Amino acid sequence: MEILIVLGLAVVVFVLKNREQRQRIALLGSVLSRFEIEKLMETLMDGYLRALGEDSTERQAQVWGYLNAQEDRLCAQFRQFADAFAEVWADNALISKLPIAFPWAHKLFPVQTFDARQAFLLHAQALDNAMHSAQPLDPKDRAFTITAELMLMQHTCHWFCRSKAVASARLLARHKTAYPQVVSALAPGTRAAYLALVQGKESL
Numbered sequence: 001m002e003i004l005i006v007l008g009l010a011v012v013v014f015v016l017k018n019r020e021q022r023q024r025i026a027l028l029g030s031v032l033s034r035f036e037i038e039k040l041m042e043t044l045m046d047g048y049l050r051a052l053g054e055d056s057t058e059r060q061a062q063v064w065g066y067l068n069a070q071e072d073r074l075c076a077q078f079r080q081f082a083d084a085f086a087e088v089w090a091d092n093a094l095i096s097k098l099p100i101a102f103p104w105a106h107k108l109f110p111v112q113t114f115d116a117r118q119a120f121l122l123h124a125q126a127l128d129n130a131m132h133s134a135q136p137l138d139p140k141d142r143a144f145t146i147t148a149e150l151m152l153m154q155h156t157c158h159w160f161c162r163s164k165a166v167a168s169a170r171l172l173a174r175h176k177t178a179y180p181q182v183v184s185a186l187a188p189g190t191r192a193a194y195l196a197l198v199q200g201k202e203s204l
Contacts, residue, residue: 028085028161031081037074037078045147045150047070075128094116095119120153129187149190
């Protein structure tokens with residue numbers, strides 16, 4: 001009898017958790033669908049690899065020129081997305097810091113949360129800083145930093161919809177890069193601001 005009760009509770013928790021995650025996916029998707037952010041991200045990340053692999057300096061310059069225009073589009077669109085998401089009701093924007101996902105975690109443990117609206121605004125500013133730095137980096141270093149910013153933004157989206165564990169697993173599976181590696185590759189100012197938001201400190 002006790003086993004049946006435990007199993008019943010586990011099923012209820014599973015159903016409620018999935019329902020909440022579907023709601024979050026729908027919420028995020030309803031805002032993201034207005035933009036071409038994912039397509040532009042793929043264009044840039046693939047383009048950086050292509051540019052860095054070019055042997056011809058002239059050809060490489062052509063690719064960088066094309067990518068600069070795509071960077072401007074992505075930067076503008078992500079800022080618009082962050083501004084649009086900032087209008088989401090505060091309670092719906094909270095992300096649980098707990099290692100596993102379960103229903104209403106952000107309501108039951110509000111001190112163990114951070115605000116997705118702030119995170120997306122931070123990502124928007126970080127992208128703008130990386131793409132329009134007053135102190136231009138070497139093209140390879142610049143591409144490396146921007147790629148890290150883009151990967152982290154994807155991680156935040158998955159964390160918002162699922163959990164940190166799922167987001168980190170997807171990052172590793174898709175990009176063969178661990179979450180701590182991405183964080184360490186951020187610009188120092190961005191890394192400090194990000195860790196202060198999600199962990200309340202400046203180191204992993």
